[in-house]
Amino acid sequence: MNQDFRLPDLGEGLPEAEIVQWLVAEGDSVTLNQTIAEVETAKAIVELPSPHAGTVRTLHAAAGDVVEVGSVLISFELEGGADASPPDAAANAAEDEGAEPATAQPNLVGYGAAPRTSGRPQRRARVAASASSRADTAVLEAAPHDAVHDAVHTTDVDDRLRERPRSTPPVRMLAKQLGVDLALVEASGAQGIISRADVEAYAARVGAAPIAPVTAEATTDEFRAVSEPTARTTRTPIRGVRKHTAEAMVRSAFTAPHVTTFLTVDVTATTELLASFKADRALQDHRIGILAVAAKAVCLGLARHPELNSKWDADAGEIVAHHYVNLGIAAATGRGLVVPHIPDAQDLTLVELADEIRTLAETARAGKTAPAAMMGGTFSITNVGVFGVDAGTPIINPGEAGILALGAVRRQPWEHRGEIALRDVMTLALSFDHRLVDGEQGSRFLVTVADVLREPGRAMLLR
Template structure:
């Protein structure tokens, strides 16, 4: 889809793109530029988080940042303008954003009614007020703005442990804000969409906000000024000399909950995980089988490979051998590598293996996969695993890297867990959980000896994989880990 628009010969807008597979929204995690910064074609301007991953967005043209449309932490729909760029800086004064709603229209109660608001020249929708528009009359509530700001300053000073100077004599208390302070002639208050969203998030009724913007438009500062005194009770906000209770210093406006509970909004990767796991658990009939295996020889092989010059520069660990063992088991039992097509009621056999590796990241659990892992040699597989894990930990995994998986491995053993019953990654046929490798007493050659032992768990979709096939796959993986030379004889 198109991600930029041209508002004039000078200003261009960049829209939130669909960064992968039909996603509809993304959260702006961080801006790397600010208004006034110079940017060049291909320069990364922000980082966004979709339901699948964090992605950096480059700007597709040169210029100077004119406006950032949304603050960090805002969830933006695909197709919405997120940044405006002045592509011809120095060609004249930039238009006042509040007076040029072509980039961000100001909403009013009169929009769409067919008649222009009183005192305004009719114009095309989305192109603001003509230059001949008349000035609005000062509102009755406009005089309350200094008093409201003074009250806000006094409350903030109390929260910081200081006493603010009185804004007015005690005999002249600040007047209350009229119920329709921000509404033109009793209509809908004027405010840009981001300001409306901010007010909604803070629980502020725009009709009670005193506007200070041009032509009576409510600004972000107006909303914040209205939110500050609302954060305390009337008794606490009264005299500046009275102490504010300690409870007010807790729970900022953005926090949700109490001292005994914390509520965390579910969005981005974590939201996608929750939806995917619920869908998988209640769509695919899961079956899980377990096997405990002596992996002493595998651990010896890992130690030997670390010293092998052919493996120099790559990380060698038990997960590498387990991944190779699973690939060999799939080669021996190809029917396990399939997907269920609900729409056509068909089983889709996959003649390739995109091996997923579950990775814990600060944003939650993600499952990137190694494309065509079945074709990779052991050194290539080791390099792919290292790159996959490093990218995931840095939060740079792309949506494409997480799409198209066929079978997954989840290594719960790194947390000291013996095993688990993993839920299938949606669209995949099987997932192998690897438990902790521990030194345990084990019967070896007729004698009880200390051996390296682990437990494997294989969950599979019973529509695709019956008990016999699932058991064969799990038994093959266990046999290879017990006797790693089978990687050669069975490959």
């Protein structure tokens, strides 16, 4: 029995995902729930478990390919020797007509659609002009014969052109810049993956030219070969976490009227407290830092100033007040900025907050943050001080009312008890949505947070 598995909606409502790596190969035997691939969405890297036990028949995408949700990702050969039936008669009729079943809903454990009767693996239709029946005959003749399977009929050529060539993102980028259609390029590698050399050889044979606008700076091969060590520029596709972050920040900046207020505070008492924690053997493994104390102060401040823990629901015409704190912690990773949250942070002790922050950061840097952990935050903190920055104007995460930036702790002269002394000082920057929070409310919240950092013992007085 043959069974297809379509890329599921991973719970984020995102339309596509990129194949980071396959953990199985065609012909491999797999067990139920065995991890078969890692895919990257706009928010995280997600492991896909196998929905079936059997043998991998076909991988319908290569590492680096961007696959749409609902597209066939992998085909399995199950026991039984017969093709699987579609979920219902309507889906069967749609398959017979070569269309996608209208009622098919991607599912993480997935159920396959009926295999095509042609027997060849199906790939997502290309949207480029080369998929048209009006393909340039001269270009087709210049292509290696096996690139079109010695096609005689136009329909055969069209069918070949609709298959997605196997290549890596840098190779696809080079092909785009040289005006080369990858569907016409022969792969020299044993695994059928088109290499840079294959693209360059084809371009030299047919005289392909760059399709991007040519400027005085872009007239040399050095500019076109963007991934070569000697290249003057490098072009990277905008996708994944970087794309999601950019879209979210633009949406926030042009939707919520941002106001940022600053306050510099003496945090010597907090740094001395943290030093005592570090010397305490019972607490050494918890690594309690200034971020954990700030997180506790924020939770206490939100309880006293709930306007900062609310949401502007434009569709419903309502202000939604949260009676819990899902505290987002901005984490810089190699893939870009992510802001997973600590659920119900208001119920955690300082030690528990420190442990949660540590786990959250380690998971984010490994690219293993669950999509659900980056949805539903109510307020966020970003610690720019770890980069040596004193202050900034952070952008509010969409759906939240505020974000607090922590600056670097500086040892500097400061007024203390009527005299000048060396003190540990840091700057707090609070950005808030002025639709939800007035200047007075935002300022009072910031002072509350600062008071806890100035005198951490004051946290005993707050509830």
